[in-house]
Amino acid sequence: MIAKEDIPFLPRGVRLHFDKVRDQWVLLAPERAVTLDQVGQAILSELDGIRSFGTITEDLASRYNAPAEEIAKDTGGFLGALLDRRFLELRQ
């Protein structure tokens, strides 16, 4: 589980990349390339290593005019899966 105050960030060796050949965003990681949909790309481009998970989900909720709780749940699920695959790290 990612707590509200955790600051999620992409560690070294994991980066967003726009794939011009396939016209889509991908997450490049050690020996993996993960295709991102619009939602995934929107979430990951919010990670600045400064704002907390709570702040990011509140910002996303107001921008997309969606319930904050729902956004937090979906974002948490998406980032949690990246955390398990070691594509994401947290700091307090």
Place this chain on the structure above:
Amino acid sequence: MNARPPIAMLAELTHRCPLSCPYCSNPIELARIDSELDTETWKRVFREAAEIGVLQLHLSGGEPASRRDLTELVAAAREAGLYTNLITSGIGLTERRLRELDEAGLDHIQLSLQGTDAAMADEIGGYRGGFDRKMQVAGWIKDIGFPLTLNAVMHRRNLHQLPRSIELAVEMGARRIEVATVQFHGWALKNRDTLMPTMEQARETDAIVTEARKRLKGVLVIDYVPADYHSDYPKRCMGGWATTGLNVTPDGEVLPCHAAQTIPHLQFDNVRDNHLRDIWYDGSAFNAYRGTDWMQEPCQSCDRKLKDFGGCRCQAMAIVGDAAATDPVCIKSPHHGALQVQADAHAHSDRKDLVHRTAPGKPIPEPAE
């Protein structure tokens, strides 16, 4: 034929290597130094790869650190927009060279592990002092902060060291470990009697991996290549022939997989003569087993045919003598029973000696009678 763009390219920069592992994935006939592609040609190949959709570049060998232009090649690959992964034994890397690679933008390192102590690792690698050096290199990798995958190659002689290999990966700060049971192609075919795991070892390895994955969730990702001959279904080799990746040899031949040269009727194009795009889409070797039209029975009517694409073409060639046959690992193959008997015989052989791979241009050793 409708082919999608490739995602990954394995660049075998050289066949030279200080180690001489008896399961080396390089071909039996090694490319000599004077036939290797030069720096500028590799740079062009990297740009062509990025142009046709390659995202991941694996810099391999042999030992890629044996190339003096390695740092320059990494910088060129990053400039082309590729994610760069260095597949290395660590031998030939100094702290200074690693810092240069860091500056050049190297994204990730995959470090091979032949054993968890010097006695095992140096015997398997055929290089005294190799293990100690590797541990030193692992320390520098950690200090610099490169993301690290430990690639533990496992077989009958060292499978008892698997738990320690996993611990070692955690200690090194690796994010991933590949538990790669030896695949029997090329040099490994000469060592089946010594390296083939027993069925019991294969099942115990399954259990160790399952337990470690649970325990180390979020700490260490474990990729697992199970013992091939002891499985019921074949591997989806290369993600399907000519669907995902391509391999460039030190002298510029472009292969659908690293062992494809063992299929004698295939003809390979060379990056010196053709753009990678033409080779990937129109090359005869790539189209030979692309899709499913080439399949025989039992593959052709099998509901798994898009799952595993009939398994490994090179294994079908090596064991059955027909590259279009069903991979004999498959329980539906008429050769499956014979393969299991053969695997069992290899696994219970008393042999402990190793046929180490040789150096490019040197005579090819054979197992003693």
